[in-house]
Amino acid sequence: MSILKKLATGFVAAGMTISAMSGFALADGHGWKPNKPIDFIIMAGKGGGADKMARLMQAIVEKEGLAERPLVPTNKSGGSGAEALIAAKSANDPDHTIMVTLNSFYTTPLRQPGLDVDVMTFAPVARMAEDTFLLWVHKDSGITSFEQWLEVAKSEGKNWVMGGTGSNSEDNIITDFLNDNFGLSMKYIPYKGGGAVAKDVAGKQINSSVNNPSEALGFYESGDMIALVAFTDERLPMFPDVPTLREKGVDFSYFMQRSVVGAPGMSAEAEAYYSGLFEKVYNSADWQDYKSKKSLMGDLMSGDELMAYWKVQRANHETILRASGAIQ
Amino acid sequence: MRRAEIVTAFILGIFSIYLMWKSGDPPAWNPSIPRFANIGFDETGTPGSGFWPFWLGFIMLICTIWIGINWVLKRSPQSVSEEPFLDDFGKKMFLTVGGGLIGFLVMIHLAGFYGAIFLFMVYYLKFLGRHTWFLTLTISTSLPIVSFFFFDVAMRIVLPKGYLEPLFIPLYDIFL
């Protein structure tokens, strides 16, 4: 009965408000609010770290009833994120289009100049976390320290195989750095997802990886995989015995951003709304719990501060890609 | 059908050549790499990014030539068939139904999925199926309504609304 009644009211309301529709969104005077479902683009395929996180955010929004309209997640992993960038750029309603990004947010526009995407035109909604990287090997390799790893990897030369997600990706960048800085010649095998990489280290198909903690945690807990070094500034609380590369005297750290951005052309009011929304998500118990369990770092960041962060990061990536010959 | 067989083989042959050409594309960021540099094996013996599609395209091309030879020698049933590829009914059917589908697609961009479903169903049921107006309108209106509740409301899959979007905003208010 109530559904029928709702339906009837709906149609009556529809009929009456057609003419007055344009101002509908601002009708109640409490600033901007979404008036239709929000396109929530995920710049990665189903099941990856970014996807898990995006679905967690969506679930938190749903559970706590934070948004007026549902977030509708869409995975657009094509072209290493190119598909997602294009979709956001050409969104016909930028106020209702937001996107979860990772570091391909910087690298893909650099690698595919034909896309004509300038990431600085995206609205800085919120940086939700920074994912960390560690160097992993199988426990049966007998390697227990980073120095020992360097020795073995050096003597094995190109027979030492490193697996990672994708080409010219985060994992590849770290591998290239290790090769250049320590005079190694490890072979890098690109995989489709981090889970498959971790599984192949645990199955001894490849020698080592630079997985995110969330991808390798299962095998770490079972004792199959051990972490040798962390690519962070300080030791991770979850891995207190794992030294950082900085402690080894090398000035290098690398993170994966987990940010939510708004489509280019988003209005300032909408941007403020989404920043507020994701601040609530960030402060929720579920998000904080996830962050500590998966060893994520990085505090909430938005607005100009996030813009500045992107600028630095993009410049860094440009330097790295140029050095490795992945762009000219 | 004899003519259609060779025309199709020819078009597919052209497509195979295009596929091979396209497989050899140099990467966008570095046009100085020559075309077809990626269709062989690299120094480690690994096939390049164009290897798989290029050689598959090559086999496809061989197949279309083979189909052509069969056609010349009249060895395949289609190459000796006297039947027309599409008879008058077929041509008319393809124009009306296929054209209807193209119209459907265009209407999705203008009137959204729900408007387009309504128009397509009216068109098909009334003008192709020759059903009564009562039946036509019953099905044509109920299908979009059921779809709205299934997709937009229950599954949270928001279908495009085109220029009819303002009509749906009050509905979002109620159901989402």
Place this chain on the structure above:
Amino acid sequence: MEVLGHLFEGILIALEPVNLGLAIIGVIIGLFVGAMPGLGSVNGVAILLPFTFVIQGFTGGATSPMIFLASIYYGAMYGGAISSITLGIPGASTAVATTFDGRPLAMKGQAHVALMAAALASFIGATISNILFTGFAPLLASVALNFGNPEIFALMLLAFATFAGLGGDDFPKTIFSICFGLALSAVGFDIISGEPRLIFFDIQGFSHGIRFLVLAIGIYGIGEMLWTINTSRYGSSMSNVEVNFASIVYALKQFKGAWKGTLIGSFIGFFVGILPAAGATPGSLMAYGVTKMTSRDPSKYGKGVVDGVAAPEAANNSASTGAMLPMMTLGIPGSPTTAVLLAGMVIWGLQPGPLLFTNQPDFVWPLIGSFYISNFVAVAVNIMFIPIFLWMLRMPFTILAPTIFVLSLVGTYAAYLDMFDVWLMVLVGFGGFFMRILDYPVAPAVLAIVLGPIAEPTLRQTLLQYETFTIFFTRPIAGPITICAVILIFLPAIQLILRKMRSKA
């Protein structure tokens, strides 16, 4: 015996009213989502994932939400067969093989036999798989770990080999179709070089690749439908099965002939399903191929044999339970659906991995218990709904056909939320219609586009790592699989030569 005790406790928990209720609701949702062309288990599970957070809020723990999602998964696997048989459109890649014989059976007025066989075979497949899962999960997890890239490529080769005989009589057209599907699977993005490739006419829509469903729905939903309208001259209806008790009993009796396919499907499906990255589709194809090869009269296949429906259906249900294994014990998804389930487990605060069985028995055993329960629920619900699906088939074709067109377009959009795919799907459908008239076999292309994206990267990853082709023959697991595949591929040629030699002699 310890296992049996755990299992018994698990089943008791799964039978608690809340969990049983969730299982029933989940199965029904899954059945309908799966029966929609375009939507499969992955959509159902992904869409209801946030809702499980709400369930968790009520019940606490991850057990009830997981039972809910797992039963959607189950329901959808059953439902996939329904659109394959009644509409001839495989709603998901796992159900392609079901159309080969399911559709001809429906056309012959035996839709009820096909639907019944699909339901029962699914049930048996899932049950066998559940038993194997319960008994040997940790052991099988270590088998899955030994499957690296060379092994997966070898397996893809074997899958190809088993359906090599699937094409038509026209040899160049069959080869063309296979290569066409494989080549299209390379469109989009190359993960090894990190470059976009084959972006036809520089249209950005191709950057995400040509999706399986675009090809499958285009060919089966649009192409085949146009062809049917053309040959039947707007025909009257697709099937005239009387829906009554006698026809159901008749359908049940027909299933007797399908025990072999069911068994083959159940075991092949399970073992392919537990392998990472393979998933249910290769399993169901191989099951169909093997059943056909080992049958006394392979020529009947494709024209409507009950075994030809039972084998892939038993396999895809069996494989979907199997695919839970690498997801839970290795933390890697074997299919898009398990990828979403994996995300779910992480959201509920579980850590998939080798220790899941030891650390989280309160989660694992009720879940396994719920596999058994959901399976019973699914087969019962499915059989109850068969008359409704049969009734749908009795609609005049001039109503059914436009409805199928609408479902094809909406389904394609719903699957990927991309209008480009919908346009491409319709154009593929037109192409498929012309190909159909000229007798190009289309099934090999549809299957190739499923296997291609697994086969090509694993081949290249292997060669990149080992730098030699012989690795496919020398690794202990990959070797035998590759040799089998090679023999099977050349079998038709060898037979042909032998026959010619004999006829000359």
